[in-house]
Structure formats: structure tokens, C-alpha cells
Amino acid sequence: MSTETTTATAAEPSATLPSPSSLRAALSTDGFVIIRSLLSPSKLASLRSATASTIEQARSGGWPHIRTVPKQFPPWPSNPPADGIWGVQHLLHPDLPGHDAYAAAYFDSGVMGVARALLSGDDEATAITDDDLVMELWNLLVGVMAHDFELRWHRDDVPAMLDAAGEAKALGLDERGEKRGTPAHAQWNLALYEDESLVVVPGSHRRPRTEEERAADPYAAELPGMQFVHLGPGDVVFYDNNILHRGVYSNGVERATLHGSVGVVGRTQQRARNVLQHGVGAWVDRCDFGGLEPDVRARAEAMREKLVRMGTEAGDVGFYSKDE
Ligand SMILES: O=C(O)CCC(=O)C(=O)O
Numbered sequence: 596m597s598t599e600t601t602t603a604t605a606a607e608p609s610a611t612l613p614s615p616s617s618l619r620a621a622l623s624t625d626g627f628v629i630i631r632s633l634l635s636p637s638k639l640a641s642l643r644s645a646t647a648s649t650i651e652q653a654r655s656g657g658w659p660h661i662r663t664v665p666k667q668f669p670p671w672p673s674n675p676p677a678d679g680i681w682g683v684q685h686l687l688h689p690d691l692p693g694h695d696a697y698a699a700a701y702f703d704s705g706v707m708g709v710a711r712a713l714l715s716g717d718d719e720a721t722a723i724t725d726d727d728l729v730m731e732l733w734n735l736l737v738g739v740m741a742h743d744f745e746l747r748w749h750r751d752d753v754p755a756m757l758d759a760a761g762e763a764k765a766l767g768l769d770e771r772g773e774k775r776g777t778p779a780h781a782q783w784n785l786a787l788y789e790d791e792s793l794v795v796v797p798g799s800h801r802r803p804r805t806e807e808e809r810a811a812d813p814y815a816a817e818l819p820g821m822q823f824v825h826l827g828p829g830d831v832v833f834y835d836n837n838i839l840h841r842g843v844y845s846n847g848v849e850r851a852t853l854h855g856s857v858g859v860v861g862r863t864q865q866r867a868r869n870v871l872q873h874g875v876g877a878w879v880d881r882c883d884f885g886g887l888e889p890d891v892r893a894r895a896e897a898m899r900e901k902l903v904r905m906g907t908e909a910g911d912v913g914f915y916s917k918d919e
Contacts, residue, residue, distance in 0.1 A: 615712035618833075622713055623774070626800035626838035627824065633705050634785065634829035642700055643787050645693035646851040650737050653683045658691065660684035660874070664739055667746050669872055681744060681844060683735040686853070688878050695886035700785070701733045701855055702887065702895045706831065710781040710857050713833055721777055729858040729905060730879075730898035731780060731870045736792070736842070738850040745843050747813035750800075751782075751836035752869065755813070762803040766837055774801045779862035783833045785853040786826035792842050792850055793824040793832065799839035808839065826852070860901055867909035876906045 612630065613621070621628035634642070652658045659673035662682030666672075671684075686697035700706070707728065714723040749755065753765040769775050784793060796808070796818055811818060818839070824832050834840070836856070844850065858866045879902055884895040 612709065615715060616717060618709060618712045619715070619717070622778075622833060622835060623801075625797045627795055627797070627832055627834035628713075629824070629826070630709060630831045630833070631827065632829045633709070633831045634700070634703075636829070638700065638703070639787060639829045641696050642853070643851065645696040646735060646787060649683055649686075649691065649693055649735065650851065652692070653680055653737075658683060660688065662734075662736075664744050667749075670874075677741075679739045679741050679744075680737065681739050681842075682737060682854070684873060685875065685878070686733040686735060687730070687882055689881045689883045690878070694883065697733060697853075698882075698884055698887055698895060699891065700853060701730075702884075702891050702898070704891065706783070706785070706855075707857070707894065709831070709833060710783075713781045714778055714857075714859050716777045723859060725894050725897065727859050728894075728898050729860055729866075729901040730895070731856040731858050731866070731902070732873055732875065733853065733855045734873075736784070736850060736852045736854050738848050739844045740847055740849070743844065743846045745814050746841045748808075748811070748815065748818065748839055748841045750839060753837055759803040766800065766803070768801065768803075772802065777862070778835070778859075779866055780836075780856050780858040781833055782836045782856040783831050783854075784824075784826065785831045785855070786828060787851040787853070788828055788849065790826045790850055790852050791823045792844055792852070793826075793834075794821055794841050794843055795824060795834065796821050796839040800835040800837045804839065814841075857898075858905075867905050870902070871906055871909060875902065879903055879906065 618628055653661050654675055656675055661671060661673070661675060661680045661684060663671045663676050663680055664678040685691065687694060687701060711723045715721055753762055757765060763772065767774055767776060797820060808818060826832060879899060882899050884892045887895055
């Protein structure tokens with residue numbers, strides 16, 4: 596299925612979206628699916644205003660939870676280096692000004708509706724409801740203004756050092772090479788401005804790397820079939836975080852793209868480490884969702900509660916090693 600046939604235009608979150616099964620088919624086939632204009636213009640405006648302040652605060656050292664250049668994976672230092680930052684962490688943190696706007700966007704009914712569709716199976720028994728969702732990560736990816744910066748090709752949960760058999764297993768492929776089961780989480784980028792920093796190799800989430808991909812420079816400018824994901828303001832791309840992908844941040848191009856994930860209760864142990872290694876456990880019990888509409892707030896509180904439970908059960912999870 597080509598991505599063009601699986602994009603949608605929707606003036607408001609409740610407007611026409613692809614059916615849940617076609618969203619799932621696109622994610623399953625291509626490893627990503629783009630939804631155009633999921634965010635309404637008023638929500639977009641409020642988020643642009645919040646992120647402008649947050650980015651200034653983070654770049655000037657006023658917010659310690661940042662992704663620093665040139666480090667790709669956590670843990671990151673808390674002071675912005677001369678080379679700059681490429682992300683701001685913990686948008687739901689109660690001490691971050693603007694957290695109300697970020698919470699409204701994360702728990703937004705349109706966004707969560709797409710997540711539920713993508714996390715559900717094709718039959719009723721595997722349908723996902725709000726009761727199954729677990730709050731995970733909500734961060735901001737920003738432009739690196741002083742110079743070009745690139746992340747290397749990677750899969751979020753599969754270390755590059757694995758051989759083809761290990762890679763197939765980590766990708767959840769069965770002996771016939773088919774991807775089995777329903778996903779444990781959904782991940783998305785929601786662009787507030789034009790953005791084409793994310794580069795993916797469509798379909799690579801359901802196969803080990805080819806010999807050419809294995810042999811390629813980790814920062815290779817070209818890989819066969821690769822595609823820049825072009826997002827306009829308010830567009831969202833949901834993607835399998837084990838698709839072969841990277842980020843390319845061009846000198847001087849500002850970016851404000853919200854980067855989130857949401858999990859499903861009980862689907863995998865590994866999510867605990869992937870989520871908690873980012874340090875969410877230190878503040879999740881203090882989240883303040885008082886500024887949300889009542890129905891969104893109820894969803895938020897329940898999802899937060901499930902993250903707290905996951906953290907309590909997981910104990911000390913450490914960091915996920917991706918051979919950096
Ligand atoms: O910049 C992007 O959109 C990709 C970010 C990424 O690959 C990551 O956070 O692992």
C-alpha cells in the first residue's frame with residue numbers, strides 16, 4: 596500500500612479519517628501512516644505559542660530536561676552545550692510552563708482515537724479502549740540552529756549489533772518472517788511547522804536489514820527506498836519505532852514537532868524500560884491535569900495511574916543500551 600493512499604485530510608479531529616482497518620494496514624505495510632491536519636487551527640496556535648517559550652527556556656539553560664547535541668540516546672546532560680539541543684523532554688512535567696497545552700494535545704481525543712485504532716486488532720476481542728491505554732512519553736523535537744546535525748540510522752528497540760536472526764526475533768517476526776501480534780505501543784510526530792527531518796525506509800520494520808543496509812555508513816545520506824516524511828503544520832505521522840529511520844536537522848531550520856508514545860496495559864515488559872529510562876518516574880505522581888476538559892482529564896488521570904503502576908512493578912529499569 597502506498598503512503599499517498601493512506602493519508603487523510605481532516606479539518607477537525609472528528610472529521611473524516613481513514614477507517615481503523617486502513618490505518619492499521621498502512622502502518623503494517625509501510626511502517627508509518629500520515630494523517631493530515633489532525634490538529635485544529637486553534638490548538639495549533641496555542642501549541643506554537645507554548646513551544647516558542649519552552650524552546651527559549653530550554654536553549655538558555657532554564658529547563659534541565661533536554662536532548663543535547665551530539666548525543667543520540669539518553670541519559671542526556673542537563674545543561675545546553677555550545678552545540679545546542681535537539682529536543683526538550685517531559686512536556687507533561689508539572690513544573691514546565693505550558694504543560695496544560697501540552698497535556699491537552701497529548702490526551703487529545705483525535706490523537707488518542709488514531710492511537711486506539713492502530714493498537715487494536717481486526718476483531719472485537721482485540722479492540723483497544725481508553726481503559727487499556729498507558730501514558731508514556733511526550734517530548735519536543737527542535738531545530739539545531741548552529742550547524743547541521745544528524746541522528747544515525749537506527750531502530751528504537753533493536754540494537755544495530757544484532758545479526759539477522761537476532762534482528763528478526765527482536766522485530767517480532769515468526770519463522771515465516773511474518774510480524775505477529777498487535778503492537779505494544781504507538782509512536783507519533785505531530786508537526787507544528789513544516790517538517791521533513793524524519794527519514795524512514797518504508798517496510799523495513801518487518802524484515803532484518805539487507806546486506807547493503809548493514810554495510811552502509813550509519814549516517815548514510817542515501818539508503819535504497821528511503822523517504823523523507825514531509826509534514827505540514829498540524830500533520831501527524833504515526834510510525835513503528837522499529838522502522839529503520841533517522842533524523843536530519845538542517846542548519847538554521849527551526850523545528851517544533853511534538854514526539855509522543857502511548858502504551859497498552861500488559862502487552863510487554865520492555866516498554867517499562869523504554870519509557871522509564873527517560874526519567875518520567877521522578878514526577879509522574881505530581882502531574883497536574885486540572886486545566887483539561889472533564890472527559891479528557893478523566894482519560895489523562897487513568898492513563899497516568901497506569902504508568903505509575905507500571906513504574907512500581909518495574910523497579911529500577913536502567914537504560915536501554917543501543918551501542919552508542
Ligand atoms: O527527528 C526525528 O523525528 C526522529 C527522532 C528519533 O529518531 C528518535 O528520537 O529516536
